[in-house]
Amino acid sequence: MAGTDRTGGATFSAEDNDMLLAAVSAQLAAGAFPDQDGAILARLVEGLGDQRGLVRFGFAERLAAIGLPAAPFLRHALREHENVAVRRAAAKTFTLIKDPKSMATLGEALTEDPDPVVQGSAAGALAELGGEAVPLLLTILEDPRTSAFCKGLAAWALASIGARGAEQLRPAMESPLVDVRAAVVGALGDQIQNSDDQEALTLLHQALEDPSEEVQAEAVTAFGKLQHPRFLPVLAASLESPFSEVRKNGALALMKCRNGAGLPPLEVAQQREGDGPLATVLALAVTQLRRSLETGPEEEFRTGS
The missing domain is CATH 1.25.10 (Leucine-rich Repeat Variant)
Structure with missing residues (x-):
């Protein structure tokens, strides 16, 4: 039976969630899930707030299987849901759905959500989008209002993208901002490891002459990770x-x-x-x-x- 929790969001009993999860699983297996039914999709997103971790994971898996039709409901939850468990699970589900249209919402979650787990999961979801997310991540790094923690997450996401964002990353080495150049250097190492990109290697050598200690240090670390005798x-x-x-x-x-x-x-x-x-x-x-x-x-x- 549905009720209302103290935050104002709907709550459902464990039995309600179990029954819904079983019904949706059967519909998906039969290829008969009504993926245009907004009420059901919204209800599935509410299931991400279940107190049982395995059940939350089950709802996330079903939402990922539904795919893009679920994205608007996940975006709404990530922006506005008062239950942090729902926001966390919504951000993690985007790592499975990989929806480019959700980039702006993920960027907002990375920089504005008060919960660090949500922020980290949003960064992970952006990393899964590959090169498409590079401009947004660079913008986050360039924004003077971005906290050091969020800049670290954005830099990690760029490094995770690595070779998948090669074309978008190279011009950023000319940025006047140390945070941006250091993040790009971290991603260049992965790029070279995966594709033997000689242009990226040249940029990495140039980073050794960067006026910033942080950029030079990042370049040395990247050379070490290449594990090559030369x-x-x-x-x-x-x-x-x-x-x-x-x-x-x-x-x-x-x-x-x-x-x-x-x-x-x-x-x-x-x-x-x-x-x-x-x-x-x-x-x-x-x-x-x-x-x-x-x-x-x-x-x-x-x-x-």
Whole structure:
């Protein structure tokens, strides 16, 4: 039986939800679901507020199976529903439906919803849209009103898109904003790994000369993730940077390389650092790399052109 909760939204008993879920599952299996019935679609969205996690997941799966006809009802819930569980589930369901028309609503949820889980799920749904979402994510990064947390989510989404947003990402390297350039650099590494994109590799090299410490540090991390022996000199050179974050990222990348060629520059950097702020990081990098070389066969970075 339906009732009203203290937030003003409709609530339904567990039995109501179980019966609806079973009926809709049968209709979908038979290819007979009335996907133009707005009342049923709205009721399915309300099912996302069920207190049982598996049942919420069941409603999300059915909504995803219905697809685009359910999107307007999910958008409405994501914008206005007072039950945070419904907003969370609606945002997650969009990762399955992948509806470009819902980008604006997802962008609003990322930047304006008071719940960080909703914000993170909205970022994940935008990442699933691939290159189409890149302009919106860049706009979020460029907006001075965007919080650091939301910028981090937008940067993560761009990195997740990676090679799928290649054409839209490259021009953003010319942005005057550090947050934008750093986010693009993070995505370039994925792009190179997946497609051996030489233009992206050139941009990554250029990022090493960026005036921003954050962008340079992101570029060093990206080179480390490429796991290619020809980039060992890049990582070694980063240990001489005047920026501590760049040196730290270079040390950690060399530590993970499991390549003996990375040990001498780390040892030199450790001696040069003395008791400086990165002494602990460099000591860890040297110790861990030595251990990895002693306890198992040396593993070169992946081969490639």
